[in-house]
Amino acid sequence: MSSGAPRVFISHLSGVAVFDPNGDQVGRVRDVVAMLRPGALPPRVLGLVVEVVSRRRIFLPMTRVTGVESGQVITTGVLNMRRFEQRPTETLVLGEMLDRRVKLVETGEEVTVLDVAMSRVPRGRDWIIDKVFVRRGKGGPLRRKGETLTVDWSAVTGFSLPEEGQGAANLLATFEQLRPADLANVLHHLSSKRRVEVAAALDDERLADVLEELPEDDQVEIIGKLKDERVADVLEAMDPDDAADLLSELPDSEAERLLGLMEPEEAEPVRRLLSYPEYTAGGMMTTEPIVLEPDETVADALARVRDPDLSPALAAQVYVCRPPTETPTGRYLGIIHFQRLLRDPPFTLVGAMVDDDLQPLPPDTPLPLVTSYLATYNMVAAPVVDEDGHLLGSVTVDDVLDHLLPEDWRESGVHGGEQFLNRRRSAGPGTGREGGAPGGTGTARGTRRPNDRGPADAR
CATH class of the missing domain: 1.25.60.10 (MgtE N-terminal domain-like)
Known part of the structure; x- marks a missing residue:
C-alpha cells in the first residue's frame, strides 16, 4: 500500500484471504496484533493473526505485508508456521478493542468503539492505528443509537485500562x-x-x-x-x-x-x-436420529431428511421402529439408506423397504468394534439397540472420529493442511515450519484437552 492510499478499517480485514506473490492463498486474517504506546502516541501494528488451512493460527509481521487492497492481503511469501501466542504487551484489535467504552479527551464523554483504522507511516514500513470509529450514548426516542463519528487516536482515552463487562456486539x-x-x-x-x-x-x-x-x-x-x-x-x-x-x-x-x-x-x-461408559456405542451415540413408523411413506422420510438442522451423517439414513418413535423406541425393524429413498416412489411405505440384514450395535459395544462395523459396511452411522430390541440412538462417524483422532487434532494440522503448506513452501528460505506444542479441542467425554499452544512466533 502506498503512503497516499486510504486507511484500512480493521473490521474489514476479518476473514480476508491472504495470498503469496504467486497468487496462492495461504490463509485468512483472523485478527490484528497491535502494541499500545505511552501517552497519545498511536499504537503500532505489529502484524496479522492468520489462520492457515490446518486451522493453525500463525503470526504474519506487517513488514512481510506488501499490499492490503481489493479485499485481500498480499505477503512476501515467507511465513513462519509456529503457532501464534499473544504476548503480555500485545493487544488483539478485533478481540479486545472493539466494543470498549472509552472517553473523548475534549469532553470526557463515554463512547463505544465500533472500529479502528490503520494506515502506513509515510516513507516508512510501519503501520499505526490512527483513527477510532465510535458511537456516542443512546439519543432520544427517535435515535435508538447515538451519533457515530471518526476521531483521531489522540482524541480518546481509556484503551489501556482493564474493562469489566465489555460488550461484544461489534466483534x-x-x-x-x-x-x-x-x-x-x-x-x-x-x-x-x-x-x-x-x-x-x-x-x-x-x-x-x-x-x-x-x-x-x-x-x-x-x-x-x-x-x-x-x-x-x-x-x-x-x-x-x-x-x-x-x-x-x-x-x-x-x-x-x-x-x-x-x-x-x-x-x-x-x-x-x-x-454409559464413554468409549462405547452408548456413550458416543446421539439420541435424536430420524425415526419413522412402518406405515409412513418415502415422502415422509424425505421431508424429515431435508431438515437443515440435521448433520449429514444423521440425514444419511432413517430408522424404522414400532411406536413410540422417541428413543428408546418401540421394536426396532431396520434401516433405510438415503439413496434407497431416492429410488422408490414417494407413496411407498417405509415398512416395506427396511434393510434388516445388518445387526444393530448393543450399547456396550467398544469403540474398536464400532469403528470396524462402520468401515466393514461402509456406513456413516449405525443403530444402537438394547437387548429388548428398542432403538436407543445412533452412533455417527463424526463422533467416532472425535474419539479416534489425537486430542490435539484441531490445532496440530494432523489432517494434512500444514504438511501441504510446508511442502509448497519448502523451496523458499526461512519458512519457519517448525510448529509449537499443540493445543486441542474436541468433544470426547471425560478427556481433558491441553491448552498449551506452543511458543510465540518471533516478532
Whole structure:
C-alpha cells in the first residue's frame, strides 16, 4: 500500500484471504496484533493473526505485508508456521478493542468503539492505528443509537485500562458469517475474560453450537460464568450427547444440579447417555436420529431428511421402529439408506423397504468394534439397540472420529493442511515450519484437552 492510499478499517480485514506473490492463498486474517504506546502516541501494528488451512493460527509481521487492497492481503511469501501466542504487551484489535467504552479527551464523554483504522507511516514500513470509529450514548426516542463519528487516536482515552463487562456486539458482527467450529476457534484464542464476554453475548442456539466445538476447559470456564438458568437453556439447545460430554466434566453434584434445572424431557436423554461408559456405542451415540413408523411413506422420510438442522451423517439414513418413535423406541425393524429413498416412489411405505440384514450395535459395544462395523459396511452411522430390541440412538462417524483422532487434532494440522503448506513452501528460505506444542479441542467425554499452544512466533 502506498503512503497516499486510504486507511484500512480493521473490521474489514476479518476473514480476508491472504495470498503469496504467486497468487496462492495461504490463509485468512483472523485478527490484528497491535502494541499500545505511552501517552497519545498511536499504537503500532505489529502484524496479522492468520489462520492457515490446518486451522493453525500463525503470526504474519506487517513488514512481510506488501499490499492490503481489493479485499485481500498480499505477503512476501515467507511465513513462519509456529503457532501464534499473544504476548503480555500485545493487544488483539478485533478481540479486545472493539466494543470498549472509552472517553473523548475534549469532553470526557463515554463512547463505544465500533472500529479502528490503520494506515502506513509515510516513507516508512510501519503501520499505526490512527483513527477510532465510535458511537456516542443512546439519543432520544427517535435515535435508538447515538451519533457515530471518526476521531483521531489522540482524541480518546481509556484503551489501556482493564474493562469489566465489555460488550461484544461489534466483534460478533465481524464474525457473523463464521461456522460454529470457526467461531469456536476464535473464542479459544481470546483472553479468558474476553472469551466469556463474547460467549455470553451469543444467543442460546449459537452458543450451544459453539460450545460443542470448544475444548472442555473452555466449555467449563464459560458455563461457570453464566447464570444457572442460562446454562440450563444452553444445555437444552445442545445435542444430548454433547451436553452429556460437557456435564461429565463437572463434579457430579454440579452436573446433577444443572440437570435439575433443565426441562425433564430434555434432561432425560442426557441422563441416559451419562449412564454409559464413554468409549462405547452408548456413550458416543446421539439420541435424536430420524425415526419413522412402518406405515409412513418415502415422502415422509424425505421431508424429515431435508431438515437443515440435521448433520449429514444423521440425514444419511432413517430408522424404522414400532411406536413410540422417541428413543428408546418401540421394536426396532431396520434401516433405510438415503439413496434407497431416492429410488422408490414417494407413496411407498417405509415398512416395506427396511434393510434388516445388518445387526444393530448393543450399547456396550467398544469403540474398536464400532469403528470396524462402520468401515466393514461402509456406513456413516449405525443403530444402537438394547437387548429388548428398542432403538436407543445412533452412533455417527463424526463422533467416532472425535474419539479416534489425537486430542490435539484441531490445532496440530494432523489432517494434512500444514504438511501441504510446508511442502509448497519448502523451496523458499526461512519458512519457519517448525510448529509449537499443540493445543486441542474436541468433544470426547471425560478427556481433558491441553491448552498449551506452543511458543510465540518471533516478532
